[in-house]
Amino acid sequence: MTEKELTDLNQKQLEFFRLGLTREADFRIEALKKIKRLIIKYEKELFESLHKDLGKSPFESYASETGLVLQELNLFIRNLQRWVLPKRVYTPLVHFIASSKYEYEPFGRVLVISPWNYPFQLLFIPMIGAIAAGNCVLAKPSRHAGHTVRVMSEMINNHFDPGYIHIIEGGSDINKFLLKQKYDYIFFTGSSDVARQVMKEASGTLTPVSLELGGKNPAIVTADANHPLSGRL
Secondary structure (H helix, E strand, O other), rough: OOOOHHHHHHHHHHHHHHHHHOOOHHHHHHHHHHHHHHHHHHHHHHHHHHHHHHHHHHHHHEEEEEEHHHHHHHHHHHHHHHHHHEEEOOOHHHOOOEEEEEEOOOOOOEOOOOOOOOHHHHHHHHHHHHHOOOEEEEEEOOOOHHHHHHHHHHHOOOOOOOOEEEEEEOOOOHHHHOOOOOOOOOEEEEOHHHHHHHHHHHHHHOEEEEEEEEOHHHHOOOOOOOOOOHOOO
């Protein structure tokens, strides 16, 4: 996809959001149900692609990827009508004539950037949350899980208006160009180094971000530990 096509796609999502369709709970729920049907339809292809990319068995693919996403979908589909209702809250005495409530509003256009290690789950779960909240979504998975990316792209891009939900394939050059564009929210999962760049670019347009970053789990192995390396410490 060229830079012009990406710019045009960004504009399409802005125009689609302004139509107001995504503000309707029924519209969001139908989109979530459609995604659920597509996951079930493409389950075999997803399992095969996850095996090719990461060596995952069908059981592991379901347990750590598709099953978690289906569970998330069921949760939103079941509760969304209730969650979107305005919530009455306390009104200070000085405003005794008035009443107060929370109204939940979508951000608009959400960019989701996901990593390679759980390519399906870490793309779809934030995407589902953004859709449930009434946003349009542009999703950019990692090119290092190419087989899975192609199946996900076929699932979404062949069945949804690109102005509403679209998956973009490509490498780091695409990420850099995307981050130069204006979005209303960015959800990034990946390394701290790349996250710094995401925050830097987002700060220029005051775009709010969520960063789910990788971590390390250091451990101390003592000499008397029952471990193959313990005798060499």
